[in-house]
Amino acid sequence: MAYKQFSAQFLPAVETALHSLLEQHFQQDRYADLRYMMAYHLGWEGEGSGARAQGKRIRPQITLLCCAAAGGDWHNAIPAATAVELIHNFSLIHDDIEDRSELRHGRKTVWAKWGEAQAINTGDAMLTLAHLALIDLDRSLPAVKTLAAAELLQTTCLDLTRGQFLDISFETKRSIPVEDYWPMVGGKTAALLAGCAKLGSLVGGADEDRQDAFYRFGYSLGLAFQAQDDALGIWGDAALLGKSIESDLVSGKKTLPVVFALVKNNAFAQRWLAGPITIEEVPQLAEELRDEGAKEFTLAQADRLTTEALEALHEAVSEPTAGQALEELALDLLKRNR
Amino acid sequence: MAYKQFSAQFLPAVETALHSLLEQHFQQDRYADLRYMMAYHLGWEGEGSGARAQGKRIRPQITLLCCAAAGGDWHNAIPAATAVELIHNFSLIHDDIEDRSELRHGRKTVWAKWGEAQAINTGDAMLTLAHLALIDLDRSLPAVKTLAAAELLQTTCLDLTRGQFLDISFETKRSIPVEDYWPMVGGKTAALLAGCAKLGSLVGGADEDRQDAFYRFGYSLGLAFQAQDDALGIWGDAALLGKSIESDLVSGKKTLPVVFALVKNNAFAQRWLAGPITIEEVPQLAEELRDEGAKEFTLAQADRLTTEALEALHEAVSEPTAGQALEELALDLLKRNR
Incomplete structure (x- = not known):
């Protein structure tokens, strides 16, 4: 690369x-x-x-x-x-x-x-x-x-x-x-x-306009990375397969999927508000959370923000080789390697 | 003032x-x-x-x-x-x-x-x-x-x-x-x-030379203040009279009188190195420390540093009214009001 x-x-x-x-x-x-x-x-x-x-x-x-x-x-x-x-x-x-x-x-x-x-x-x-x-x-x-x-x-x-x-x-x-x-x-x-x-x-x-475009690139990239990371923290391999201790559901972290589901206030929200989630509950609750649309929502946010980041980048760049390298670094960070 | x-x-x-x-x-x-x-x-x-x-x-x-x-x-x-x-x-x-x-x-x-x-x-x-x-x-x-x-x-x-x-x-x-x-x-x-x-x-x-003189004023003032404060923390009224809990000897603080006495390595040093000092011991140990010359040494340091601070100040100042006010503030801080 x-x-x-x-x-x-x-x-x-x-x-x-x-x-x-x-x-x-x-x-x-x-x-x-x-x-x-x-x-x-x-x-x-x-x-x-x-x-x-x-x-x-x-x-x-x-x-x-x-x-x-x-x-x-x-x-x-x-x-x-x-x-x-x-x-x-x-x-x-x-x-x-x-x-x-x-x-x-x-x-x-x-x-x-x-x-x-x-x-x-x-x-x-x-x-x-x-x-x-x-x-x-x-x-x-x-x-x-x-x-x-x-x-x-x-x-x-x-x-x-x-x-x-x-x-x-x-x-x-x-x-x-x-x-x-x-x-x-x-x-x-x-x-x-x-x-x-x-x-x-x-x-x-x-100049200042370009600097702002670079800023928006970095900001959207950061938010996209976080949304992606939030999804991995619940539905990624480490979180689901045998290492449920690494699930953000157990640590009680306020991730985007959880915040989304709390607004919906359905079955997941009720369970969440009742108290800490145990490791044993993780697979079923991760599924429930997905059924309520939280995974789709989170990945859609990550997609939207990635697009915004790349649009800002294209607007910002004046030297294409380094610009291409930046795009690769961004996609690598987002685990979206082509 | x-x-x-x-x-x-x-x-x-x-x-x-x-x-x-x-x-x-x-x-x-x-x-x-x-x-x-x-x-x-x-x-x-x-x-x-x-x-x-x-x-x-x-x-x-x-x-x-x-x-x-x-x-x-x-x-x-x-x-x-x-x-x-x-x-x-x-x-x-x-x-x-x-x-x-x-x-x-x-x-x-x-x-x-x-x-x-x-x-x-x-x-x-x-x-x-x-x-x-x-x-x-x-x-x-x-x-x-x-x-x-x-x-x-x-x-x-x-x-x-x-x-x-x-x-x-x-x-x-x-x-x-x-x-x-x-x-x-x-x-x-x-x-x-x-x-x-x-x-x-x-x-x-x-200019830079004057800035350095102002710097030396502040630095010597700070050291003088600390030496003075170290003396008060052992021989000041609060430390000696009925509030021995406020004595720096009890808290074990490495103040200038203590550091001085540790180098001398006489009776005070031996007691200090043997372990924490109790409130009851404070009056006698403060006296011992004074007898070993620590108070005289510390106050001499405070004097020397105060003189250095004021010499630097006189070298630095170009506007005498504010300079006079600075000298008053310094002496007030050092509890040397005239």
């Missing part, structure tokens, strides 16, 4: 930039453990480190590809790509504490390993490092543009905290209004992908 | 800016509770709200006075003053979780009231809001200067997280090397005061 050829260039450059950023800011011996907690979380060091622990670095790839697709030189966007990957990882470190998740990629999370106090502070340091990284854009951009990029990244972070606020609030509620579902996943998933895309295009020289 | 006349102008302007910032970013009903948690922490709303809960807003006053003392119009520095107050409060929200502190100014802390998950996220939102507030400097400053201010504030935040990292690390150690004491309080206390001062002077039009 074309985008994998781009990745082969991009990813080593991103890792190098991340490494040198950490070395630059935590070189004194007394901060070695702070650096180590970050290096551990980023998948470089400690037990279980390696490619799987590092994740896919999707967000920096989007930023760099959008820079290229806007007709720019992707090298100039490396500070932005570094920044978005650090923002993503800051949010994971804090989310893991907030959700009491002890494992990520099969490894102990930062708070599970070093305690909450160090994990909160390490997340704060990583968030700060992200914004510092971004300011390096001024090596190739005028200050006005670098400032616009800094504001965009901060606005994106504010969206993240708004989405996270809704998500935490929803945990203690058995049902949520459907009009609150989209802002929640918009903040938690779509805003950062949208920010990555717009940021890349800003560095690449896109 | 002259600085109180400045404060009477400054403080309402800072509160107004803080209020409108929160209203601007959390106006939608679904984020009302997120705004409320911030308004509660800032001392505006909820049980126990009012002047005492709001704190003294020392940091924005330093920023605005340094702007004026550098010959600038303090109105232009309002976005910076707003930002530093939010940075300070973000760090309090997270510190309270990290230290398991359930009360602040006699009121329940955010995590004690709404749980850790919401408190971590509210702190993240407040940190982000601070940096967004700062970008408004570009209404009166060129982009290059606003960008320099943004970088300065991010660097300051990184210093905060480094200091907090050391502080958390030290909690599990009975003794720390004296050369680690200054970087710890430098990060936790001095860096933000230094950042406030430099930021104000930058907006006020000071």
Whole structure:
């Protein structure tokens, strides 16, 4: 795939930039453990480190590809790509504490390993490092543009905290209004992908209309990904076949199919509102939920949003090779490989 | 006092800016509770709200006075003053979780009231809001200067997280090397005061040498304040007279007198290393610590640092009325009112 050829260039450059950023800011011996907690979380060091622990670095790839697709030189966007990957990882470190998740990629999370106090502070340091990284854009951009990029990244972070606020609030509620579902996943998933895309295009020289089209591409892609992921969390193989513990029905997550069914208020809704769902009930309730139209609805939303994402992308792109690679990356993310 | 006349102008302007910032970013009903948690922490709303809960807003006053003392119009520095107050409060929200502190100014802390998950996220939102507030400097400053201010504030935040990292690390150690004491309080206390001062002077039009002098003023002031506070935490009235529970000897805090005595390794050190100190032991151990020279040493450090702060201030100031007010504020903070 074309985008994998781009990745082969991009990813080593991103890792190098991340490494040198950490070395630059935590070189004194007394901060070695702070650096180590970050290096551990980023998948470089400690037990279980390696490619799987590092994740896919999707967000920096989007930023760099959008820079290229806007007709720019992707090298100039490396500070932005570094920044978005650090923002993503800051949010994971804090989310893991907030959700009491002890494992990520099969490894102990930062708070599970070093305690909450160090994990909160390490997340704060990583968030700060992200914004510092971004300011390096001024090596190739005028200050006005670098400032616009800094504001965009901060606005994106504010969206993240708004989405996270809704998500935490929803945990203690058995049902949520459907009009609150989209802002929640918009903040938690779509805003950062949208920010990555717009940021890349800003560095690449896109005008404001094009930047907005890149933003809409990223935002719709994020929502489509979430709708798709919500469907997989209930009707995917892992959720249905023998690993019902991985079903979102058991965790009580407010996914799109569930929110849809709660509005319908039929048999599934009644069972859901009666209390936690057990593993044994999963196959039958997943079927009930599908019979009530929730799967069809959810996949239709994913389809609609994918179409919107690709339309925005076609509107945005000025450099077709990178544009094609972006489309492939998007479809790969949505597990819609052709 | 002259600085109180400045404060009477400054403080309402800072509160107004803080209020409108929160209203601007959390106006939608679904984020009302997120705004409320911030308004509660800032001392505006909820049980126990009012002047005492709001704190003294020392940091924005330093920023605005340094702007004026550098010959600038303090109105232009309002976005910076707003930002530093939010940075300070973000760090309090997270510190309270990290230290398991359930009360602040006699009121329940955010995590004690709404749980850790919401408190971590509210702190993240407040940190982000601070940096967004700062970008408004570009209404009166060129982009290059606003960008320099943004970088300065991010660097300051990184210093905060480094200091907090050391502080958390030290909690599990009975003794720390004296050369680690200054970087710890430098990060936790001095860096933000230094950042406030430099930021104000930058907006006020000071050149880089003067900005550095303002920075040194704030940094030395912060260290002097901490040394003074460390002495009060052991030999102050509250610590000694009938409220020994407020003694830093009982909490096991690594203060300057204790770190000094641990290096001496005499009677006090031996008792300290043997395990937690009880309330009953406080008067005698405070006396022992004084006899070993720790009080004299600590107050001499506070004196030296106060002198350094004032020398840097005199070097920095170009507008004497605001400079005089700054000196008064500094001496008031150090409880050295003449």
